[in-house]
Amino acid sequence: MAKQGNIQIASENMMPIIKKWLYSDKDIFLREIVANGIDAITKYRKLVEMGETAEDESNKNYCIKISVDKDAKTLTVEDNGIGMTENEVEKYITQIAFSGAADFLAKYEKAGGDGIIGHFGLGFYSAYMVSENIEIFTKSYREGAKGVHWESDGESTYTIEDCDKAERGTRIVMHIAKEEKEFLDEGRIRSLIEKYCAFMPYDIYYNFTGKDDKALNDTHPLYLKNPKECTDEEYKEFYRKTFHDYHDPLFWIHLNMEYPFRLKGILYFPKVKSKVELERGKVKLYCNQVYIADNIKEVIPEFLTLLNGVIDCPDIPLNVSRSFLQNDRQVQKISKHITKKVADKLTGLFKTDRKKYQQCWNDISVFIKLGCIKDEDFYSKVKDIIIFKDLNGEYKNLDEFIGKAPQAEANAEGESAAAEGDKAEEKKEEQPTTIYYISDEAGQAQYIDMFKNAGLNAIVCDTFIDTHFVSYLEYKEPTKYRFMRIDADVDAALKNGEAGKDEEADKALVEAFKAVLKNTSVAVKAEKLKNAEVPAIINVSEFSRRFGEMNAFYGIAGADADRDMTLILNTANPVIEAFTGLDEQKKTFVANQVYYMARLAYKKLSPEEMKEFAENNAALLKNYID
Ligand code: ADP
Ligand code: MG
Numbered sequence: 031m032a033k034q035g036n037i038q039i040a041s042e043n044m045m046p047i048i049k050k051w052l053y054s055d056k057d058i059f060l061r062e063i064v065a066n067g068i069d070a071i072t073k074y075r076k077l078v079e080m081g082e083t084a085e086d087e088s089n090k091n092y093c094i095k096i097s098v099d100k101d102a103k104t105l106t107v108e109d110n111g112i113g114m115t116e117n118e119v120e121k122y123i124t125q126i127a128f129s130g131a132a133d134f135l136a137k138y139e140k141a142g143g144d145g146i147i148g149h150f151g152l153g154f155y156s157a158y159m160v161s162e163n164i165e166i167f168t169k170s171y172r173e174g175a176k177g178v179h180w181e182s183d184g185e186s187t188y189t190i191e192d193c194d195k196a197e198r199g200t201r202i203v204m205h206i207a208k209e210e211k212e213f214l215d216e217g218r219i220r221s222l223i224e225k226y227c228a229f230m231p232y233d234i235y236y237n238f239t240g241k242d243d244k245a246l247n248d249t250h251p252l253y254l255k256n257p258k259e260c261t262d263e264e265y266k267e268f269y270r271k272t273f274h275d276y277h278d279p280l281f282w283i284h285l286n287m288e289y290p291f292r293l294k295g296i297l298y299f300p301k302v303k304s305k306v307e308l309e310r311g312k313v314k315l316y317c318n319q320v321y322i323a324d325n326i327k328e329v330i331p332e333f334l335t336l337l338n339g340v341i342d343c344p345d346i347p348l349n350v351s352r353s354f355l356q357n358d359r360q361v362q363k364i365s366k367h368i369t370k371k372v373a374d375k376l377t378g379l380f381k382t383d384r385k386k387y388q389q390c391w392n393d394i395s396v397f398i399k400l401g402c403i404k405d406e407d408f409y410s411k412v413k414d415i416i417i418f419k420d421l422n423g424e425y426k427n428l429d430e431f432i433g434k435a436p437q438a439e440a441n442a443e444g445e446s447a448a449a450e451g452d453k454a455e456e457k458k459e460e461q462p463t464t465i466y467y468i469s470d471e472a473g474q475a476q477y478i479d480m481f482k483n484a485g486l487n488a489i490v491c492d493t494f495i496d497t498h499f500v501s502y503l504e505y506k507e508p509t510k511y512r513f514m515r516i517d518a519d520v521d522a523a524l525k526n527g528e529a530g531k532d533e534e535a536d537k538a539l540v541e542a543f544k545a546v547l548k549n550t551s552v553a554v555k556a557e558k559l560k561n562a563e564v565p566a567i568i569n570v571s572e573f574s575r576r577f578g579e580m581n582a583f584y585g586i587a588g589a590d591a592d593r594d595m596t597l598i599l600n601t602a603n604p605v606i607e608a609f610t611g612l613d614e615q616k617k618t619f620v621a622n623q624v625y626y627m628a629r630l631a632y633k634k635l636s637p638e639e640m641k642e643f644a645e646n647n648a649a650l651l652k653n654y655i656d
Pocket of ligand 1: 062123153154155199
């Protein structure tokens with residue numbers, strides 16, 4: 031028979047490892063010690079609730095008291111919870127990784143483990159990261175229990191003895207190590223409490239005096255409340271306090287679910303104007319009102335970390351160090367569920383209160399679009415509630431937009447419609463619908479005017495993310511939509527059919543025009559447009575413009591957004607109509623002036639071009655008065 035034995039762990043070898051490696055961050059020791067006090071109170075109250083013990087009327091102001099003694103170099107955390115007997119101290123404190131929380135839960139399973147934080151039996155020892163010695167003074171709730179004093183330097187030995195302690199509960203006295211004296215600083219301690227213990231369920235005091243004390247924490251944070259009972263003012267107040275942002279949030283989503291796991295929280299959409307501001311978001315993750323960490327990517331879908339928020343999920347499978355998650359399917363499920371819930375809330379609002387949704391839209395659209403780009407799942411859930419403002423100032427989703435606003439092909443009349451009839455049929459089946467968009471209402475004013483006069487519509491895409499977003503939509507819906515900036519497809523959108531088109535005459539016009547035009551890099555084309563008032567207009571290929579914009583966005587040098595610029599001469603305009611009949615001098619003057627005007631409506635002229643344009647204008651004025 032093979033011999034059996036227990037593996038022995040020598041504590042003097044283990045302690046340095048625990049101290050050094052178990053926790054990623056020293057600061058968390060305070061959370062662990064305070065959380066133990068909170069657990070101790072929760073346990074005591076559970077016993078009372080279950081009738082295991084009678085509540086001690088003289089000691090029922092349940093709270094945690096923290097204090098610092100600079101001279102003695104101690105940091106003390108005291109609770110009036112369950113306390114420990116000598117046996118319990120030996121068992122729970124001295125045997126590392128023997129968690130009293132697990133023991134308690136096993137024993138009182140019927141009461142449910144709700145609200146008990148501890149789990150692994152290692153939290154207490156984290157205090158040795160900052161202490162050279164720790165004392166415990168504790169007295170159990172049990173009848174006739176004596177006070178117990180335990181002390182250890184955290185290396186490998188400890189002492190334990192009776193002591194006088196009048197009140198039920200536990201006092202942990204940490205003798206702070208020399209190198210760690212920052213933990214004797216009141217400001218430091220307060221800020222740690224604010225970070226890690228802000229929502230713990232019992233009052234936490236610093237230097238408790240017995241009168242007019244104000245707890246440092248909020249024991250009933252708003253996110254735990256029923257959303258129906260929360261007012262806008264409360265949401266804003268909670269936001270200000272939690273995120274120290276004096277700007278009001280624009281919109282929020284209150285998550286509150288019990289199934290398939292428990293999760294509560296509030297996500298706020300802050301005001302953002304630029305890409306840089308976007309990256310400042312922070313979603314704080316809590317487990318039973320105990321802070322775990324910010325922006326944990328396993329639990330919180332990446333795009334939501336652009337927001338500010340708190341999420342409390344008692345069911346997340348934490349490992350010992352609490353800041354790391356077990357690599358668990360459950361975690362993925364939680365993350366997916368959060369995405370789904372956010373999408374549900376937004377679609378719900380869209381359906382039930384479209385007006386309010388539209389009012390918020392400008393503020394939340396950047397987040398939603400980024401969310402779509404970063405998370406295809408999210409996109410598929412919200413794609414129908416992505417809306418765009420059109421030229422009439424109405425907000426529509428793309429299908430509504432296509433349905434209600436016939437595009438260029440459908441608008442073409444007469445011969446052209448007949449000629450293109452077959453082609454249009456085909457298009458409907460496999461070709462995406464062209465949607466025109468504007469990126470700058472002021473800069474593209476002339477194009478917008480022409481579109482409106484021609485009875486065409488377009489959507490406004492003027493946030494910094496829209497170029498990306500329309501590309502993303504094309505990639506996701508290749509058979510549905512194709513996007514053209516309003517200045518990218520002018521000839522197709524605005525041409526007035528094929529009626530009266532004279533190929534020969536157009537060719538002659540273009541040749542005559544090019545012969546005198548100083549800018550030789552621009553292509554020239556003649557087209558009869560629906561609007562007669564404009565002599566010419568610049569058209570830039572959507573593809574090359576976008577390519578240039580992307581390069582510029584990623585800082586690639588030499589990006590030229592103006593490649594493939596075409597000057598469309600409008601044969602419906604009287605000046606263009608008369609052009610070929612002019613003498614050489616007039617041709618030169620008119621051609622260049624027409625080009626400059628078209629260029630100006632599209633984009634700035636080069637300095638030399640601007641100079642000549644100004645000179646020409648001066649000459650025109652002179653002629654006018656002569
Ligand atoms: P955990 O909290 O994960 O169980 P800890 O190392 O933090 O592990 O604590 C070990 C055990 O010591 C606890 O489960 C509890 O039984 C006991 N304990 C620690 N602090 C206190 C306290 N303030 N009051 C009562 N018991 C405590
Ligand atoms: Mg603990």
